[in-house]
Amino acid sequence: MDIKAYIESGILELYVAGALSEAENKEVYALMQQHPEILQEVLDIELAIVELTASVSQSTTRKSLELIKKTLGFNGTDDAKVISIAKPKYNWITYTGWAASIILAVGLLWTVTQNNQLKSNIQTVETQKSQLEIEIEFAKTNLDKAKTLISVLRDENITQVPLTGQGPFAATYAKVYWDTNAKRIFLDVDGLPDPPQGMVYQVWSLTLNPLTPVSLGTLDQFTTDDNKIFEIANPNQSEAFGITLEPAGGSASPTMEQLYTLGVVASS
Known part of the structure; x- marks a missing residue:
């Protein structure tokens, strides 16, 4: 043996x-x-x-x-x-070495697991933080807009121009709040329906004699803006405002067959 x-x-x-x-x-x-x-x-x-x-x-x-x-x-x-x-x-050193190796392996496994969990928690916190920052900024922006609009509505020097529905769009309506000092308007279009796919509302500043339209831009965010109130620069000597429905991207001149609303500035 x-x-x-x-x-x-x-x-x-x-x-x-x-x-x-x-x-x-x-x-x-x-x-x-x-x-x-x-x-x-x-x-x-x-x-x-x-x-x-x-x-x-x-x-x-x-x-x-x-x-x-x-x-x-x-x-x-x-x-x-x-x-x-x-x-x-x-001898005891040999077995102590085995025990130490097992303890070390378990410790390393626990450390790796904790690190992975910590990284996951950090990513979750960072994601939540980013989302919260976006929501705070969004709320702050809305609050600033609300404060600005309130100040405009309370300002006696603001010119209000009602826009009434035209032709087949008689049920529609809008309203312009014109701040001539700041050369801007606040356009409330809550009375307009959502535009069809591929179409967009375009805002016009008009002088009447001769009739001359000047585009103030398109309302590209109409469907996503819950308030339906838009701030638009207007450096023109406007005598009227109108809104037409145009192909996406807007048009060089208004399509009169798609004139939804029109309003004349009252004489002072």
Whole structure:
């Protein structure tokens, strides 16, 4: 029998751990009685484990060793049969290294998991923060617009121009609040329906004699603007305002067949 190969096979560690079958345990026990080298190896393994659990008292350790010897059937006279090895192959440092490796691996796994969770939480917080910043900015913009509109409505110098529905669009309406000092208008188009696909409302400043239309731009955000109030620059000496429906991008001159609303500025 190759005792060295048997010792290195790992079966003795399994024996000490109690992981062998009853038949295998009997086999190892018989070989321990026949070969002092195997017995010594088992004792070395047991000793390493006992030292690894050094939290127990020294008296408990000694009792454990005596119990091992007693269980194996060796008394004081049999000790002379045990071959002493100066440096056991399996010492407490070896098993401590295994334990440290396991602890380190578990620690690294926990750290990686926590880092991934932390990164996920940070991304979630950053996303929520960005969304909140957008909502705050949107609310601030709406508040600023509301304050501006209130100041315009309360200003006695603001010229109000009602725009009434024309021809087949008689049910429509709009209203212009013209701030001549700031050269701008606030156009309320809540009385207009959503434009058809591919079409857009275009706003015109008109002089009447001769009739000259000047485009003030298109209402490209009509369907997405909940308030339906638009601030538009108007540096013109307007005598009337009109709104037509035009192809997307607007037209160079108004399509009179699509004139929705028209209003004349009252004489001062």
